Amino acid sequence: KGFHCPDAERNCNPCLDAAKACNLNNSCKKQRSAYIATCSREDPNKGESCSKKRCHKALRMFLDRVPSEFSNRLLFCPCQTEGCAERRRQTIVPDCSYKDKDKPNCLELRRVCRQDSLCRSRLADYMVNCCMTPPTASTCPNQDNHQACLASYTRLIGTDMTPNYVDSSFSNWTISPWCTCKGSGNQEEECMNFLRYFTDNTCLRNAIQAFGYGIDNVQSK
Amino acid sequence: KRAQVPKPCSLRKLEVTVRELKLGYESDETVLLRYCSGECTAYRHNYDIAMAHVMRTRFRKKGRKVSNGPCCRPTAFEKGFSFLDNNSRYHTIQNISAKHSTVS
Numbered sequence: 416k417g418f419h420c421p422d423a424e425r426n427c428n429p430c431l432d433a434a435k436a437c438n439l440n441n442s443c444k445k446q447r448s449a450y451i452a453t454c455s456r457e458d459p460n461k462g463e464s465c466s467k468k469r470c471h472k473a474l475r476m477f478l479d480r481v482p483s484e485f486s487n488r489l490l491f492c493p494c495q496t497e498g499c500a501e502r503r504r505q506t507i508v509p510d511c512s513y514k515d516k517d518k519p520n521c522l523e524l525r526r527v528c529r530q531d532s533l534c535r536s537r538l539a540d541y542m543v544n545c546c547m548t549p550p551t552a553s554t555c556p557n558q559d560n561h562q563a564c565l566a567s568y569t570r571l572i573g574t575d576m577t578p579n580y581v582d583s584s585f586s587n588w589t590i591s592p593w594c595t596c597k598g599s600g601n602q603e604e605e606c607m608n609f610l611r612y613f614t615d616n617t618c619l620r621n622a623i624q625a626f627g628y629g630i631d632n633v634q635s636k
Numbered sequence: 637k638r639a640q641v642p643k644p645c646s647l648r649k650l651e652v653t654v655r656e657l658k659l660g661y662e663s664d665e666t667v668l669l670r671y672c673s674g675e676c677t678a679y680r681h682n683y684d685i686a687m688a689h690v691m692r693t694r695f696r697k698k699g700r701k702v703s704n705g706p707c708c709r710p711t712a713f714e715k716g717f718s719f720l721d722n723n724s725r726y727h728t729i730q731n732i733s734a735k736h737s738t739v740s
Contacts, residue, residue, distance in 0.1 A: 428664075434720070435666040439651065444668070444717065448728065451718035455726040498722075505724055 427495070429627070430502040433488035443485045450477045454508035465511035474512055475573035487565060490572075493627030494585040501583035507572055513579045513593050521594035521610045522602055527575050534574040541567040541576075542612060545619045554618060561622035568619060578613055589614050645674035645708035647734060654719055659729065663721040670714070670734045676706040710734035 437443040454470035478486050490507075494500040507513060519527075528534040545564040546556055555564050571578055581589045591613045596606040613619070647670050654663035684705045691702050712735040716728040 448718040452728045
């Protein structure tokens with residue numbers, strides 16, 4: 416690995432390189448085209464722009480069938496420009512798979528997720544493998560098991576708890592599911608604790624950075 | 637120098653950026669394009685051989701032209717290819733890459 420940019424290279428875009436690597440592989444190209452086509456197709460049955468359900472299924476299929484060396488490069492490419500970070504944000508076709516008309520409360524979204532066996536187990540898996548180990552809260556469980564955290568994160572894509580980069584910032588990126596803790600009432604603390612598993616998770620952050628830069632022991636940012 | 641033996645009609649590969657396809661999409665994504673190229677002389681029917689002769693002897697005076705032999709063309713295309721353009725929009729293009737080449 417180690418696909419980070421040489422300092423002088425201004426046009427360097429590791430996310431574009433990841434797309435190229437996928438397109439040059441017959442199976443990856445086919446599977447990627449399949450989910451993109453599904454997720455950007457208008458749904459004729461409803462007035463909606465796409466079928467989220469079909470898009471989620473297509474995304475899960477892509478991530479199931481394509482070797483993680485391709486999908487991880489697309490999802491976790493290290494960016495030093497906004498154009499790169501925007502491409503990274505777009506990987507999962509967020510307009511269909513991520514965004515929604517309303518932004519639900521995170522505890523409500525968690526409740527919806529737990530009603531679905533697939534989402535429930537994948538979320539539980541994520542909470543275990545990307546858990547922050549106090550008191551240092553800087554590494555992943557199981558001897559810095561970054562791979563397990565990235566794999567669990569990836570398996571959440573295509574569920575109701577689909578996470579994504581919230582914007583195209585490259586220096587200060589944040590990951591979150593499509594939910595908010597506004598209007599949590601007396602459960603605000605519980606909600607924030609849950610949301611922080613995505614937005615402020617040092618294990619996940621280190622795992623993504625370690626993947627991008629090909630180093631396996633990056634210190635917390 | 638040895639005479640070049642013409643290669644028979646077959647599927648070839650080429651790496652191109654979507655922009656280079658000149659279909660109006662502004663994208664720097666690279667795709668593997670499959671295309672058909674090569675000679676079809678081995679696939680000529682009696683029809684083609686006869687027509688080549690008839691063309692020379694009978695049609696030349698009348699200025700008539702007949703296709704001289706089979707062409708090397710795709711008989712099937714790969715499924716649609718999807719990509720992200722430089723304005724963060726996804727597109728899918730159909731029939732851009734050959735799947736099989738046969739003489740037609």
